[in-house]
Amino acid sequence: MNSIAPPRVLMVGPPNVGKSVLFNRLTGLTAGVSNYPGTTVEFSEGALHLRDGLTVTMVDAPGTYSLDTGNEAERVTTRLLEDEPDLVLSVVDALRPESGLHLALEVMRRGYRVALVINRVDLAEAGGKIVHQQALAGVMSVPVVAASGAKGRGIDLVRNLIADALDGNHEPVREPAEPTWELAEELAAIAVETRSNDPGSPSERNWDEKLTSPWPGIPIALGAVALSLGLIVGLGMGLRQVVLLPLIRDGLIPILARGIESLIPPGLLRAIVIGEYGLMTKGIEWPFTLVLPYVASFYLVLSLLEDSGYFPRLAALLDGVMYRLGLSGAGIMPLLLGYGCGIPAIMATRTLETRRERLTVAGMVCFAVPCIAQTGAFISLLAATSYWILLAVFSISLFALVIAGVLLSRILPGERSGLVMEIPDLLPPSPAVIGSKVWMRIKHYLGDGVLPVMLGVGFASLVYETGAVELFGGVVEPVVTGWLNLPQEAAVPLLLGIFRRELTVLPLLDMDLTSLQLFTGAVVGLFYVPCIAMLSILAREFRPKIALAILLITTSMAIFLGGLLTRLMSPLFS
Amino acid sequence: MNTSVAGVKNQGTLGGMLTRVVVGFERACAGHPTLAALYDRLFYRRLVEGEVRMAGLAPNSRILHVGCGRYPFTAMILAGLGHRVVGIDNDAAAVERARRIVEDRGLSRRIEIRHGDGTEIDTAGFDGVWVSFHAVPRKEIFENCLRNLPSRAPVIGRIPGGLGKLAYPGDFEINCECRKPFDAFKSTVLFRAGGESESTLSSVPTDGLVRIVEGEHCHPHLEPLGLRGGKEVRVCARMPFGGAMVIEVAGRKIALGNEVAARIRVATGDSN
Numbered sequence: 001m002n003s004i005a006p007p008r009v010l011m012v013g014p015p016n017v018g019k020s021v022l023f024n025r026l027t028g029l030t031a032g033v034s035n036y037p038g039t040t041v042e043f044s045e046g047a048l049h050l051r052d053g054l055t056v057t058m059v060d061a062p063g064t065y066s067l068d069t070g071n072e073a074e075r076v077t078t079r080l081l082e083d084e085p086d087l088v089l090s091v092v093d094a095l096r097p098e099s100g101l102h103l104a105l106e107v108m109r110r111g112y113r114v115a116l117v118i119n120r121v122d123l124a125e126a127g128g129k130i131v132h133q134q135a136l137a138g139v140m141s142v143p144v145v146a147a148s149g150a151k152g153r154g155i156d157l158v159r160n161l162i163a164d165a166l167d168g169n170h171e172p173v174r175e176p177a178e179p180t181w182e183l184a185e186e187l188a189a190i191a192v193e194t195r196s197n198d199p200g201s202p203s204e205r206n207w208d209e210k211l212t213s214p215w216p217g218i219p220i221a222l223g224a225v226a227l228s229l230g231l232i233v234g235l236g237m238g239l240r241q242v243v244l245l246p247l248i249r250d251g252l253i254p255i256l257a258r259g260i261e262s263l264i265p266p267g268l269l270r271a272i273v274i275g276e277y278g279l280m281t282k283g284i285e286w287p288f289t290l291v292l293p294y295v296a297s298f299y300l301v302l303s304l305l306e307d308s309g310y311f312p313r314l315a316a317l318l319d320g321v322m323y324r325l326g327l328s329g330a331g332i333m334p335l336l337l338g339y340g341c342g343i344p345a346i347m348a349t350r351t352l353e354t355r356r357e358r359l360t361v362a363g364m365v366c367f368a369v370p371c372i373a374q375t376g377a378f379i380s381l382l383a384a385t386s387y388w389i390l391l392a393v394f395s396i397s398l399f400a401l402v403i404a405g406v407l408l409s410r411i412l413p414g415e416r417s418g419l420v421m422e423i424p425d426l427l428p429p430s431p432a433v434i435g436s437k438v439w440m441r442i443k444h445y446l447g448d449g450v451l452p453v454m455l456g457v458g459f460a461s462l463v464y465e466t467g468a469v470e471l472f473g474g475v476v477e478p479v480v481t482g483w484l485n486l487p488q489e490a491a492v493p494l495l496l497g498i499f500r501r502e503l504t505v506l507p508l509l510d511m512d513l514t515s516l517q518l519f520t521g522a523v524v525g526l527f528y529v530p531c532i533a534m535l536s537i538l539a540r541e542f543r544p545k546i547a548l549a550i551l552l553i554t555t556s557m558a559i560f561l562g563g564l565l566t567r568l569m570s571p572l573f574s
Numbered sequence: 575m576n577t578s579v580a581g582v583k584n585q586g587t588l589g590g591m592l593t594r595v596v597v598g599f600e601r602a603c604a605g606h607p608t609l610a611a612l613y614d615r616l617f618y619r620r621l622v623e624g625e626v627r628m629a630g631l632a633p634n635s636r637i638l639h640v641g642c643g644r645y646p647f648t649a650m651i652l653a654g655l656g657h658r659v660v661g662i663d664n665d666a667a668a669v670e671r672a673r674r675i676v677e678d679r680g681l682s683r684r685i686e687i688r689h690g691d692g693t694e695i696d697t698a699g700f701d702g703v704w705v706s707f708h709a710v711p712r713k714e715i716f717e718n719c720l721r722n723l724p725s726r727a728p729v730i731g732r733i734p735g736g737l738g739k740l741a742y743p744g745d746f747e748i749n750c751e752c753r754k755p756f757d758a759f760k761s762t763v764l765f766r767a768g769g770e771s772e773s774t775l776s777s778v779p780t781d782g783l784v785r786i787v788e789g790e791h792c793h794p795h796l797e798p799l800g801l802r803g804g805k806e807v808r809v810c811a812r813m814p815f816g817g818a819m820v821i822e823v824a825g826r827k828i829a830l831g832n833e834v835a836a837r838i839r840v841a842t843g844d845s846n
Contacts (some may be wrong), residue, residue, distance in 0.1 A: 014798060067796035096826055099798040181802055210821045212827070213780075213811040316829035320817025327833050329818055353793075418834030419818050420795045423827040 007056045008165055009048070009081055012092030012107060014099045015063030016424050018119045020044075022091060022149035026158065030440055031060055033433065034306035036090040037332070037422050038063065038351035041073040042512065043080055050163040059085065060351075065099060067106045072350035072358070081112070089158075094124035094131050094146070095425070098188040104181035108142070115143045115165040117158055122148040125423075128195045131373035135509070136191040141554040150430070194215050210428055211313050223319050224310065228301045233379065234296035240289055248288045256280050272461045277510065280460035286377075286506045287453045292445065294376035298340055299441040300434065307429035307437075311336070312421055319419055323351075325402065326409025328352075328419035331361045335401075338365035340428045341439075342534040346541055356414030363408045366538070366550050367528045367557070368417060370501070373449060377505035378522055383513050393522045394566070400527065402483075448533075449500065456496045456503045463492055484520055487511060493521075494528065496524050501531050516573040520566045527558035603645040603730030610645055622651040625762055628774065628839060629702055629728040634658065638694035643672040645696065646685065648704050653684035660700075698722040705731040719767060723743035729765045758838060771841055775807065776819070776835035782809045784840035792837040799822045801838065 011019045015037030023031055027046030033038055044060045059440050061072040061080050062558075064206035081088070088107050092100030111178050121131050126411065137144040147154030177183055231568045264270040274280050305311050311333060319329030330352055338345035345365045349358040357441035370378065381513045382390040409416070463469045473480065473488035480491045489511060497504030513521065528550055531540070603610035631637075635657045639649045642661030645843055649659040663669050666689055673687045692715035703719045705712070712731065719729050763773055778784050788803030800823045801807070810820040810827065818829040830838075 065795050070792060070794040096824070098800070101639060102798065146694075166635060173759075181797065208827075210811060214814050217811070240799060263587075316818050316820055318812045318817070319829065320815030323816050323832070383800055416833070418793060419829055420793045420799070420834055421833030422795075423820065423829055443777065489753045 004297075005057075006047070007058060007086035009056050009089055009162055009166075010059045010061055010085035011086045011089045012077060012081070012103065013060055013063060013093055013119075014065050014093065014103060015039075016422065017063065017091050017093035017100060018149045019063065019091045022056060022117065022119055022145075022147065023159070025149050025155050030436060032305070034311070034435075035309040035424050035427050035429075036306065036311045037424065038333070038348070039306075039345050041076070041350040041428065043076060048159070048162070050159055052163075054163060054166075055546040056086075056162060056166065058089075064103070066103060067110070071353050081107070081110070085112070087162065088114050089112050089162065091117050092116060092118050092119045092191070094118045094129065094192055095127065097191050098184045101187045101191070102179055102181060102184035104140075104142075105177060105184060107177040108140075109179055111176075112166060112192055115161050115498070116140070118144065118146045119149055121146045121149045122153060123427075126193060131194045132191060134142060136187065138188055138564065139187060168567055177546060179251075200324075207293070209408060211310070211426075212316060212423065214317070217313070217317050220315055223303075224314070231301050232297045236294040236376065236379070237294060239293035240552055242291045245295055249285050249368065253284055254286070264314050268465055271465050275461060276463045277457065277464065277507075277522060279454050280462065282461075282506075283454035283457035283511075284450075286457065287450045289454075290380045290506065291373045291376040291449065292500055293444045294372050294379065295449075296442055297439060298372040298375075298494060299438045302336070302340055303434045303437045303564060304337075304429055307427070307433060309424045309426045312423045315421060316419075316423060322405075325405035326416060327357055327360060327405060328349040328417065330419055330421055334361050335364060335369060338369040338371070341377070342366065342369065342530055343537050345369070346534065346537050349541075353417035354414050355565065356409070356412045357417065359412055359546070360405060360408040360452075362538065363543070363550065364401055364404045366534065367404045367527065368397050370397060370526055371531075373445075374505060374525065378525075381505055381509055382518060383524060385518055389515060389522070390520050392519065393571075396523060397526055398543055452500050452504070453503060456499055457507070458479075460492050460496060460507055464489065481558060482539065483515055483559065484524065485563075485566055486517055486521060489512070490521060494524070497525065497528050498532055501525070501528075504528050514573070516566065516570055519569060519573070520562050522566050524558045524562035527554060527561055528560070529555050596836055597643075603647075607646045610647075613647075619646050619651055621762075623630075623655070624650055624777075624836075625654070625704070625730050626655060628762065628764055629730055631657065631702055631728075631738070634703035636660075638662070638695070638700045638703045638719070639706070640695070640703060640719065641709030642668075642672055642687060643706065643708075644668045645675060646687065649685050649687075649708070650676075650679065650681060651794055653681050659685045661685060661687045662692070663687075664689065664691045664696060679687045683780075693718050696722055698724075700727065702727050703729045705729065707732040716765065726766050731763050731765070737797045749783075764795055773840060774836050775809075775821070775838040775840050776832055777829070778807075778840060778842065779808050780812055782842070783807070784809075784842050787839040787841050789839050796838070797827050801828070807840065 003490050011023060013019050016035065016039070018033075020031040020040050021032045023029070023046065024033065025042065026048050029044065029046040031044040040060060040062045042062065045057050046060075048056050049057045050056060059080060061077040063072075064074040064077040066079055090100065090107060092102035092104065104114055104116060116136070118131055118136075120131055124131055131146045133144040133146045143161050143165055145154055145157040146174070147158050149155075191356070257280065260268070260274045260280060264273060276282075287396055305314075313330040315329040318332050322331055334345045334352075336350040337348050342365050345360050349361050352358045353360065355375060378390065382393060409572060463472065469489055469492060473491045476491045476494075477488060479492070480486050481488055483492070490508065493504050493507040505522065506517065508521045529535075535547045535551060538550060582752060591649060603613065613715050633656050636655050637652055637659045639646065639652070639661040640660055642649050642663050645668075646661045649661040661672060663672065663716050669687055669689045676682055676685045676687060692705065692709050692796065693711070695718070697719050699724060701824050704714055705719065709715055723729065762777070775784065775786075784807055786801060786803055786805050786807060791797055796802075804825050806820045810822050811818045816832050819825060819835055822828075
């Protein structure tokens with residue numbers, strides 16, 4: 001038995017019905033979850049241990065409204081179905097069952113063995129609805145259970161459901177009905193009975209109406225964005241000053257330094273490891289005290305926006321602006337994710353309907369959206385000198401974002417697809433989910449971000465200590481000193497920037513630059529190449545040629561604009 | 575132009591000026607075929623084609639065009655789409671000129687230009703009517719055209735929308751539910767003989783309640799989200815700058831881009 005691969009159970013359902021929440025409950029994994037359609041754009045796999053030592057592979061597929069494929073995320077799901085899973089676990093939303101039931105009918109029609117989970121029963125019951133899973137099971141001749149992934153209700157029932165279905169206690173339906181909307185509506189009426197005709201409390205509805213109307217929705221949105229920025233910067237700075245600086249710079253690093261001094265004799269190696277700009281000094285101080293606090297504060301705020309369901313409302317409000325750029329409001333979500341990290345942002349473009357829109361948004365992210373690691377570095381680099389420079393750099397970034405959007409959407413061939421976006425109900429974010437999401441992000445940064453920065457700083461230190469900077473700097477001198485008016489050493493961060501975006505900025509911190517040079521460095525860093533991880537995602541999601549084109553365009557634009565803006569802005573700085 | 579010169583007085587000075595500009599433009603088009611072709615290509619053809627889709631005409635339909643003007647753009651596009659058109663105008667000079675243009679284009683077999691007035695003409699025997707933007711008085715023209723049309727035959731009209739309303743205040747408030755704030759100079763309304771009026775979702779105002787008309791779907795997610803024929807839709811909000819509209823269908827809120835909403839046909843008024 002052991003040599004045979006475990007049975008595969010594919011979870012299928014419309015977007016935002018809580019498939020990933022259920023998946024996490026079942027497998028104990030942490031697939032990304034939030035309250036807007038299209039959070040999951042790739043599939044995740046995890047082992048689920050059932051009774052009698054039976055183990056199955058659960059597969060969480062991106063949400064899809066139907067099997068007649070639309071966007072890239074939905075195609076992932078249809079391809080997973082083509083791999084012939086042993087069981088399809090169809091997840092239906094108890095609040096709005098008909099689209100999930102229609103999809104289940106489509107899956108059954110194609111001859112798959114199906115079991116149904118009616119999810120989010122807690123919300124349905126709170127809204128005065130009654131779920132009749134047995135009645136539905138009877139009519140559809142498939143096993144059905146009711147559960148709530150978010151509250152952890154009925155999870156054992158789901159396990160038993162999967163085990164029973166795989167045991168063959170329920171044969172696939174012989175002649176599945178044709179999936180029509182009339183049938184789906186009838187089944188929905190059987191499955192979920194609406195007792196009171198109460199569509200949520202009046203005050204709640206009133207609030208939601210306000211949030212999605214231009215007035216006062218747009219001022220509220222502006223306020224929410226301003227508050228979010230304030231929280232990100234404020235919390236980040238607080239975390240740095242109160243927790244991380246004392247802990248890391250004043251606590252950990254001196255201990256490390258003393259330990260290493262006793263191990264390594266004075267000389268080049270010691271200088272590289274614990275010198276002023278050493279691998280173990282700045283290499284630890286920078287990522288932990290300059291970047292980490294902003295990673296934490298950014299993802300805290302982002303998770304709140306995601307889980308409350310405010311994200312799609314923001315996208316709807318901004319649709320007019322995005323329309324003028326040649327995009328639809330749905331492009332807002334990848335862009336906002338990009339301010340955290342470009343990789344999930346590029347992945348999230350899979351929910352956009354056309355390739356043209358995907359490429360436009362991905363290009364905008366690569367060109368003009370600084371990731372949070374880089375933003376943290378900007379704040380440290382610039383805020384100490386002048387908040388005005390910080391503001392100027394971010395204004396330039398916003399301006400460039402608009403220009404990039406306008407140009408790309410005009411240049412790239414293809415149609416603009418209209419916005420069709422479900423706006424989910426507002427839900428209070430759960431502190432536990434927010435906490436685990438932020439913690440996951442921090443872990444991710446500690447794993448993927450810190451080590452490259454340490455190595456980068458170590459490399460920079462090696463180059464400076466050995467004098468190799470003269471050699472290397474000499475080659476690029478016309479560009480770095482001639483055109484950008486930066487010192488020769490600034491060539492090194494430009495080289496390192498390809499590994500981590502914050503490395504284009506961090507080493508400038510201790511070069512005693514004038515404020516104009518700081519500004520130039522920040523502008524170059526802003527537009528400079530996306531990191532290597534982003535390039536590889538671009539190559540995978542689009543084509544290697546496109547990744548190469550973006551690399552060339554961003555690099556040349558960064559250097560061109562850096563020099564240009566230095567010359568234009570120099571009167572302001574003198 | 576149908577009753578245009580007479581109507582100018584009622585329309586306020588801005589409207590009057592615009593009407594004169596349009597008449598001047600048509601005059602220029604009649605003289606300069608390249609200009610006419612350019613206008614047709616860039617803008618007008620798409621509008622009429624959209625209206626034809628909305629009207630759901632059978633091939634080779636018989637169409638009346640009220641207020642065809644000196645350069646019968648609409649009639650020529652409709653003829654090009656395979657319909658037979660009778661264009662009328664109450665300006666004798668315009669009728670003369672339009673006839674010659676139709677002859678020059680070799681369209682005489684498909685288009686007939688007559689002298690006539692939209693408030694009086696008998697529409698019996700036509701499958702549909704197009705009413706020009708500048709044809710006034712609108713209310714009387716619409717009422718007259720709907721009177722003798724076969725049941726369910728469409729009357730397509732353009733009414734001022736957005737900024738156009740400033741220029742043309744007054745008589746267009748017949749039962750037109752159609753508004754397109756910030757976006758369009760004119761909106762299309764469609765009335766069906768027999769009381770029901772049809773329009774597109776994009777022209778329904780905030781808080782308007784409409785029913786979706788059975789038809790093809792321009793986006794794969796519309797049906798699963800509940801935007802299917804016969805469903806009641808409420809417009810909750812519309813975003814500025816040509817942005818999305820937020821609608822509610824069966825308790826579900828959906829943001830729809832303008833271009834999607836413009837392709838969803840809805841029935842308004844007391845059709846039930």
